[in-house]
Amino acid sequence: MSTHVLVLGAGMVGVSTALALQQRGHHVTLVDRNARCLETSYGNAGIIQREAVRPYGFPREWRAILRVASGRGNEAHYHLGGLPGIALRLARYWAHSAPAAYAPIAEAYERLIAHCLTEHARWMDECGAQDLVSRNGWLQSYRTPAVWHAAAAEALRVADRAGLDCAVLDGAALAAAQPALQAPMAGAIHWKDAWSVSEPAELVERYAALFVKKGGVVLVGDARTLRQQGRGWAVDTASGSVDAEHAVLALGPWSDQATRALGYKLPLFVKRGYHRHYRRGATLALPMLDMEQGVMLAPMKRGIRITTGAEFAPLDAPSTPVQLHRAEQSTRSLLDLGEPVEAQPWRGARPCTVDMKPVIGAAARHRGLWFNFGHAHQGFTLGPVCGRLLAELMSGETPIVDPEPYSPARF
Ligand SMILES: Cc1cc2nc3c(=O)[nH]c(=O)nc-3n(C[C@H](O)[C@H](O)[C@H](O)COP(=O)(O)OP(=O)(O)OC[C@H]3O[C@@H](n4cnc5c(N)ncnc54)[C@H](O)[C@@H]3O)c2cc1C
Numbered sequence: 396m397s398t399h400v401l402v403l404g405a406g407m408v409g410v411s412t413a414l415a416l417q418q419r420g421h422h423v424t425l426v427d428r429n430a431r432c433l434e435t436s437y438g439n440a441g442i443i444q445r446e447a448v449r450p451y452g453f454p455r456e457w458r459a460i461l462r463v464a465s466g467r468g469n470e471a472h473y474h475l476g477g478l479p480g481i482a483l484r485l486a487r488y489w490a491h492s493a494p495a496a497y498a499p500i501a502e503a504y505e506r507l508i509a510h511c512l513t514e515h516a517r518w519m520d521e522c523g524a525q526d527l528v529s530r531n532g533w534l535q536s537y538r539t540p541a542v543w544h545a546a547a548a549e550a551l552r553v554a555d556r557a558g559l560d561c562a563v564l565d566g567a568a569l570a571a572a573q574p575a576l577q578a579p580m581a582g583a584i585h586w587k588d589a590w591s592v593s594e595p596a597e598l599v600e601r602y603a604a605l606f607v608k609k610g611g612v613v614l615v616g617d618a619r620t621l622r623q624q625g626r627g628w629a630v631d632t633a634s635g636s637v638d639a640e641h642a643v644l645a646l647g648p649w650s651d652q653a654t655r656a657l658g659y660k661l662p663l664f665v666k667r668g669y670h671r672h673y674r675r676g677a678t679l680a681l682p683m684l685d686m687e688q689g690v691m692l693a694p695m696k697r698g699i700r701i702t703t704g705a706e707f708a709p710l711d712a713p714s715t716p717v718q719l720h721r722a723e724q725s726t727r728s729l730l731d732l733g734e735p736v737e738a739q740p741w742r743g744a745r746p747c748t749v750d751m752k753p754v755i756g757a758a759a760r761h762r763g764l765w766f767n768f769g770h771a772h773q774g775f776t777l778g779p780v781c782g783r784l785l786a787e788l789m790s791g792e793t794p795i796v797d798p799e800p801y802s803p804a805r806f
Pocket residue numbers: 403404405406407408409426427428429432433434435436437438439440441442443444616617618619645646647648649667668669670702703743744745746768769770771772773774775776777
């Protein structure tokens with residue numbers, strides 16, 4: 396039965412959900428406080444990570460934990476003052492990363508991410524986004540031979556089990572694949588199934604334009620005004636109050652605030668991240684993660700986008716882009732990076748859950764309220780398949796994957 400649905404949040408997850416609902420005959424109004432895509436779906440590294448069959452667990456090895464705790468590693472940074480507020484959630488994240496708890500999580504994640512390319516391809520074909528997309532995979536590179544050997548053996552095991560295409564490149568093969576490199580590296584893993592996008596926000600905006608072309612409505616409004624009204628929901632927008640039978644919260648890192656306001660205590664937290672572009676004549680042939688320095692280098696329309704690892708800090712605490720400064724320094728030993736394009740780095744936040752899986756499904760205590768958030772490190776990848784999954788649940792269709800591992804009721 397066709398109904399009117401409010402989708403709150405127009406990042407990759409919200410726009411994809413709106414498209415999937417519209418495809419099933421629902422009348423959909425998409426509401427965001429910004430008229431453009433400016434948040435997490437804007438600032439990511441733009442990789443559609445078909446190979447990411449294992450979500451990022453909390454390091455369990457003491458050497459890795461000590462590296463982060465002592466501030467020696469660049470893959471993570473934390474605000475000491477912010478830790479007490481998230482300590483319990485980090486402890487649960489740590490517990491879910493133990494091998495016995497992690498195994499079923501990774502199995503569920505793998506079943507979901509297996510559909511990421513086909514679900515993106517549907518909307519890319521319809522909106523004409525091929526010019527933004529490269530289908531050549533990405534490189535996970537290493538500076539130290541022993542670390543590269545160990546990682547390559549593990550990558551081959553994962554690829555074999557999950558049916559992924561990956562090649563192990565030695566230093567010479569890496570230099571050939573990435574001609575802009577000016578210093579030797581030990582080697583790399585080339586994940587060949589993944590796609591990359593030269594301007595992530597533009598892809599989201601093309602999906603949103605497709606939604607509008609097909610009759611969808613996009614309005615500027617504040618999700619904090621969401622309230623129950625009659626048998627449904629209402630929200631205030633710049634065009635007045637809009638009501639509908641159903642409301643979907645797809646607010647990425649702001650979902651915690653919205654769900655708390657409605658009385659839900661979901662174990663959500665954020666891992667903040669930064670980016671900045673650097674422009675010079677040479678560019679990268681493929682996105683490349685400098686694993687041991689915790690630096691992702693992504694070729695974008697605006698130059699090479701450096702993105703950083705996880706920063707554990709409150710969502711709105713002032714920016715502390717120490718990881719970006721270190722990333723810039725370490726990258727200058729590999730590449731002729733040039734000057735930064737922006738005066739200040741961009742800052743965003745990955746919306747995370749303690750069990751590494753997104754929250755997709757019906758809210759337990761409110762009729763007509765639905766959740767789709769918590770996609771952490773892979774929300775740009777997962778938006779379309781998770782949008783489809785939620786739309787199927789809302790429409791009473793057979794879901795593309797078993798929805799139980801993602802149910803809000805698991806908390
Ligand atoms: C540095 C970095 C690199 C990353 N790289 C990758 C990658 O390569 N591949 C990948 O798959 N993922 C990557 N990610 C993760 C990915 O970007 C996120 O998981 C994804 O963008 C989340 O999408 P979303 O739609 O849930 O959230 P968002 O894109 O943040 O969208 C949420 C929307 O809600 C709106 N909103 C918030 N509050 C309100 C309100 N009160 N009223 C109305 N609207 C509101 C915001 O304006 C925003 O548009 C990366 C993340 C970071 C930070």
